[in-house]
Amino acid sequence: MRYYSTNNTDTRVTLEHAVIKGLAEDNGLYMPEFIDKFDKSFFEEIGNLSFQEIAFEVAKKFFGDDVEYDELKALVYDAINFDCPVIAVNDNIYSLELFHGPTLAFKDVGARFMARLLAYFLKQNDEIVHVLVATSGDTGSAVANGFLDVEGIQVHVLYPKGKVSAIQESQFTTLGQNITSLEIDGTFDDCQRLVKSAFLDEQLNGRLTLTSANSINVARFLPQAFYYFNAFARNPQKDKNLVISVPSGNFGNLTAGLFAKRMGLPISRFIAANNRNDIVYNYLKTGKYAPKASVQTIANAMDVGDPSNFVRILDLYEHSHSRITAHIEGYTYTDQQIRDTIKHVYQKHNYLLDPHGACGYQSLQEGLKENETGIFLETAHPAKFTETVEEVVGKGNVPIPEKLAEFMKGKKKSIALSNEFNEFKEYLNKL
């Protein structure tokens, strides 16, 4: 399979190139040149398959031309070593729980898959790749844990000193091995600027192979299609039309769902659930895409003012607003509405939502029609946002999973750097 760039549909690169480079040279995002459909019979049998078996069937459609059968199977089974179950919240709304991986958020799926695919390509040419990742909290932990102990890869996590939560910090600073944390005396924007400057620096790129691991990378966002198929397979209400609601920030997750639909998965429509960052919501209403500065909310992983994957959605629908709105409806929620939803669902249905999943649930509560059943993506475990959730449901009512508690016991190790590029460059030149 070849990949083209959203900025130039005549470009053709290999999967290996797209995965190692991340972003296209013309700053566009890579897209697979075709999307293969499943036969109808697959969807009659899918309920008999495990999540790993389903993931492998989907992975073959994307990566089967580029990775040998046995290698791909081992890679998928190793990456997807946890379940994504469908849990009933009320009579017609279900939660697709994506928080059973090592860092308790959906990004584990894509990060674990990408790490293993990158390692597969590196094995063939004995290279060492340095993954640079700037994080405001969640991405750093998923990437660090996904790439932990993967041969041929060194990960450098840049995070703003004093600006991530203790739980988040512990998830990448306590790992050791091939993961190094850099505590930057500055903001998240400084971290992102340092990483970008490194990618553009000729001298550094002559010495080192540098790559990024955010959701613009095809190896991170395409595997997210796996769990949409699993949602369909586990949905107990197959006689009704299926609506899936996706709490969205950079829109990688929703884009993966649109790919699944294009592959024939019977999803009748999607909901894009946003917090107050309503750029795509406004696009859906008006047809105008107007990026703006992000605003801070309690669902902070969705605080994005110019969603990076939106160009992929435009490309997939050939920039047709009417075709996009035929498949996607938008909802937007204030912090207070998010709190009210968490409280209501906890009291009435005894289910604990995190602030992101709460947007997904509420949009189904308001938007489902008769003869529809809804599944929302519960993108993180509520304990990752203990302070916010406890404020709503009361102290002591948010159980901390063993996995999360383990991280807190580890010893923090990081290298302190200023926000000057020269200092970061010096660090990289010593590698």
Ligand SMILES: *Cc1c(COP(=O)(O)O)cnc(C)c1O
């Ligand atoms: C990253 C993240 C999101 C947003 O996902 P996108 O693919 O960027 O739209 C939503 N919820 C949580 C918990 C996240 O970590």
